[in-house]
Amino acid sequence: MPYFDNASTTFLTPSVIEEMTKVMNSSPANPSSIHQYGRKSNQLLREGKEKIAKLLKVDTRDLILTSGATESNNTAIKGYALANENKGKHLITTSVEHHSVFDVMGYLEKNYGFEVTYLSPIDGTISASQVKEALRDDTILVSIMHTNNETGHQFPIKAIGELLKNHQAVFHVDAVQAMGKVPVYPNELGIDLMSLSAHKFHGPTGIGILYSKPLHLTKLLHGGDQEDKKRAGTENLVGLMGMAQALDDSLSHQKENYDHVTSLRNLFLEQLSNVDYYLNSPIDGLAYIVNIGFPNVNNSILLTQLDLAGFAVSTGSACTAGNIEPSHVLAAFYGKDSEKLKESIRISFSEFNTTDEVIQLTTKIKEIIGK
Incomplete structure (x- = not known):
């Protein structure tokens, strides 16, 4: 998985x-x-x-x-x-x-x-x-x-x-x-x-x-x-x-790990280049985390479908993810009534993720959102 x-x-x-x-x-x-x-x-x-x-x-x-x-x-x-x-x-x-x-x-x-x-x-x-x-x-x-x-x-x-x-x-x-x-x-x-x-x-x-x-x-x-x-x-x-x-x-492996994760993050975004999305994460931020939103795609439905397909992702903090509550972080960015709170998911990498896994994930995301 x-x-x-x-x-x-x-x-x-x-x-x-x-x-x-x-x-x-x-x-x-x-x-x-x-x-x-x-x-x-x-x-x-x-x-x-x-x-x-x-x-x-x-x-x-x-x-x-x-x-x-x-x-x-x-x-x-x-x-x-x-x-x-x-x-x-x-x-x-x-x-x-x-x-x-x-x-x-x-x-x-x-x-x-x-x-x-x-x-x-x-x-x-x-x-x-x-x-x-x-x-x-x-x-x-x-x-x-x-x-x-x-x-x-x-x-x-x-x-x-x-x-x-x-x-x-x-x-x-x-x-x-x-x-x-x-x-x-x-x-x-x-x-x-x-x-x-x-x-x-x-x-x-x-x-x-x-x-x-x-x-x-x-x-x-x-x-x-x-x-x-x-x-x-x-x-x-x-x-x-x-x-x-x-x-x-x-x-001991901090730099090589970061370089690897950066390449995964870049591949993830490249694979979605033909998809309508927006980023809540800065390109110069921590490469391990990508918070991304897909317009008019409900994040709870997307998460459920990804989970059924065998992919583990989240909407944000694990301490509140069980309820899929709107993110207070994104609310601070865009306001509590913004649709982005209902459209955004968090992809967080580790040095043990692979390019094949990233391609599998992006392929499944495009399949779910119909792209």
Whole structure:
């Protein structure tokens, strides 16, 4: 079954499965236990985090293991805002963030009296000047994604990081869609808090990282003293080692993978050259994601027919795809009443897709829409 929903999740690779199996076969114990089994697991825990820290060019002490992007984003935003509201109660984000950012902002507004400025995209992206205009003396946090998960638009993270150097606001970046695909090193980009999730770069589900400079964060989970007392709960050691292997693999082959995916994206569009379509994704955006619309073709019907033909695609964020709700990202682009919300689908590639699969997909799309 040709799989083109990699922006929602990617498949485990053989090397990741091998690494995780090796850890499982070693009878991993609780890393907090003081007996020799626990000490062995604790050593693996340190090695896994050190490997990821080296790959990201950060200090190991600045990595907090989480269950994935949602927990990382919640911990970063809610954790920092609630711990530092004495400095101000103004937050800045965009209207096209993932729901695990967008909904947290709404929660803080409704329940804790924070004021949130939602920046609207111009030509699909946000500029540093928009952030500058929105900044106030009481702004304490700016949260802007690196790459949009529905369209592939990339935001000017480095320029925003530079802007915030002379302001009290800390900078949180949801780097989930970008990690492993393009270079993202928080210390080079001026990022204070950064979220990533292993299953977006061929690691396992249920494991992620929150990179955090030494900042005061309110804990979301209370209990044990794991993660230097930053996040309670027995660490997912098997998941961690799989994530470390997946990140190593992705970064080791980043350029060749990107070149391959770019060729697939270009082939996809070439194959549809005689079809009436429009793009919601920029040509210079992340090559892994193509958000495309076909005038007068209902996306839910198109998705159903593609699924029946054995092709996995989506309309956007997997967290809401079960209901096929109108995309809040496209609504921010075109307005909530635009027909484009009902016509657009997302094709998301991985380095393991092939030219034959792309040709099969475009052939089936043309057959369905009658071209």
